[in-house]
Amino acid sequence: xxxxxxxxxxxxxxxxxxxxxxxxxxxxxxxxxxxxxxxxxxxxxxxxxxxxxxxxxxxxxxxxxxxxxxxxxxxxxxxxxxxxxxxxxxxxxxxxxxxxxxxxxxxxxxxxxxxxxxxxxxxxxxxxxxxxxxxxxxxxxxxxxxxxxxxxxxxxxxxxxxxxxxxxxxxxxxxxxxxxxxxxxxxxxxxxxxxxxxxxxxxxxxxxxxxxxxxxxxxxxxxxxxxxxxxxxxxxxxxxxxxxxxxxxxxxxxxxxxxxxxxxxxxxxxxxxxxxxxxxxxxxxxxxxxxxxxxxxxxxxxxxxxxxxxxxxxx
Numbered sequence: 001x002x003x004x005x006x007x008x009x010x011x012x013x014x015x016x017x018x019x020x021x022x023x024x025x026x027x028x029x030x031x032x033x034x035x036x037x038x039x040x041x042x043x044x045x046x047x048x049x050x051x052x053x054x055x056x057x058x059x060x061x062x063x064x065x066x067x068x069x070x071x072x073x074x075x076x077x078x079x080x081x082x083x084x085x086x087x088x089x090x091x092x093x094x095x096x097x098x099x100x101x102x103x104x105x106x107x108x109x110x111x112x113x114x115x116x117x118x119x120x121x122x123x124x125x126x127x128x129x130x131x132x133x134x135x136x137x138x139x140x141x142x143x144x145x146x147x148x149x150x151x152x153x154x155x156x157x158x159x160x161x162x163x164x165x166x167x168x169x170x171x172x173x174x175x176x177x178x179x180x181x182x183x184x185x186x187x188x189x190x191x192x193x194x195x196x197x198x199x200x201x202x203x204x205x206x207x208x209x210x211x212x213x214x215x216x217x218x219x220x221x222x223x224x225x226x227x228x229x230x231x232x233x234x235x236x237x238x239x240x241x242x243x244x245x246x247x248x249x250x251x252x253x254x255x256x257x258x259x260x261x262x263x264x265x266x267x268x269x270x271x272x273x274x275x276x277x278x279x280x281x282x283x284x285x286x287x288x289x290x291x292x293x294x295x296x297x298x299x300x301x302x303x304x305x306x307x308x309x310x311x312x313x314x315x
Contacts, residue, residue, distance in 0.1 A: 014094045015187070016176045019087040020281075022274040031088035034281070037289045038081040044292025045070035051305045058301055061139040062128075065121045066295060068148055069250075072114045073288035079106040080181045080284055087180060097171075100182040101163040107284065108184060109159040111258075112205070114287075115213045116151035118251050122220040123147075125244040130227045158205050165198045166191075179277055210258065217251060249294045250287070257283035 019027055048070045052058045083103065086092040095103070128135045162184050169191035179186045188198045224244060231237045261276075261283045296302055 013097050013171060013175055015097065015100050015182070015190075016093050017083070017087055017095055017180060017182070018093065018176060018178050019084070019180050020274050020277050021178050022272065027088040031085055034081065034088075034285060035085060037285045038077055038085075041073060041077045041285070041288035041292070044296065045074050045288065047306065048292045048295065048302065051302055051309070055301070055305050058305070061124045061135075061144045062121065064144050064148070065117055065124060068151070069114065069117045069121075069291060072110045072117060073291055075106060076110045076114065076284060077288040079103055079110070080281075084180050084281070095182065100177075100187060101166055104166070104182040104184050104187060105159060105163045107181065108162055109155045111284075112159055112209045113151055113155035114254065115209055116154055118247075118254065119213050119216050120147050120151060121247050122217045122251075125247055126220040126224055129224050129240060129244065154209075158209065161201055162198070165201070169193050169195060169198075178273060180281060183280065210255070214255060221248070246295050246299055250291045253290045253294070254287045257286060 018024075020030065023030065049067055052063045052067050080103070083092075083095065124139060127138050131138070166184070166188050169188060170193055171190050172192045174190060177186050177190065184202055185199070188195045221244075228237050228240050231240060257279070261279050296306060
């Protein structure tokens with residue numbers, strides 16, 4: 001009978017998201033930079049998609065991967081910001097159990113996809129710089145499509161056990177999540193059972209996704225830097241390095257906050273909870289905002305096309 005009651009509670013319960021515990025009085029003020037970042041991310045990423053679609057000269061592997069990155073950024077930021085702003089502005093803290101698991105899945109799934117896209121972009125830069133004569137032969141449209149499909153399927157399959165396992169656990173302690181969104185570990189910690197399977201699996205996924213992706217990216221850029229430094233003139237080295245500078249910037253903008261947040265989560269036991277949550281929010285919000293800005297400013301083709309569109313509309 002007890003098991004039946006617990007199961008029914010799990011299926012029909014709602015969770016309460018606290019937002020940023022300890023900073024409730026400042027929620028409205030905190031929402032201003034968060035909302036600004038979201039607006040910039042929406043406008044910037046849609047602009048990237050629009051420019052690449054309209055400009056035939058940008059229909060190449062690097063820009064296809066860039067479009068995938070823009071879509072992932074749009075989904076990732078939209079998965080958390082609307083509900084977060086509802087908490088900050090209207091004190092709407094309730095979230096349905098299924099909606100919470102859906103949000104959890106989208107956050108972690110598209111984060112994994114984004115990491116995979118960075119690996120694909122690093123491979124594109126490796127071929128373009130280390131073997132430029134074979135770039136158009138190696139990265140044909142069908143190959144790019146297969147790489148994109150592999151990145152998407154990897155994210156979908158690896159993260160699918162997160163909500164499936166979380167749905168199985170009985171939640172009979174509390175429904176209060178001390179977070180601003182349904183982060184995986186924050187949710188399963190509320191279960192009144194042994195959650196080591198979820199914990200170990202999430203650690204394995206983090207190692208498999210982030211760990212291996214960073215290794216592949218490092219290997220690619222080691223070869224890229226060797227090729228760059230072997231060029232005869234300084235101008236040639238700078239020009240070649242400039243073609244992958246944007247990619248390096250967005251990689252750092254994604255992995256450094258992610259690594260910092262992970263280390264803080266594992267070892268920062270004396271760090272206040274509100275600081276943990278602020279950093280967790282920033283590493284999901286800052287990259288979607290920065291990526292289109294970095295590519296828009298550092299990629300000449302995109303920058304030129306954007307200026308042309310602005311000046312044409314101005315005239």
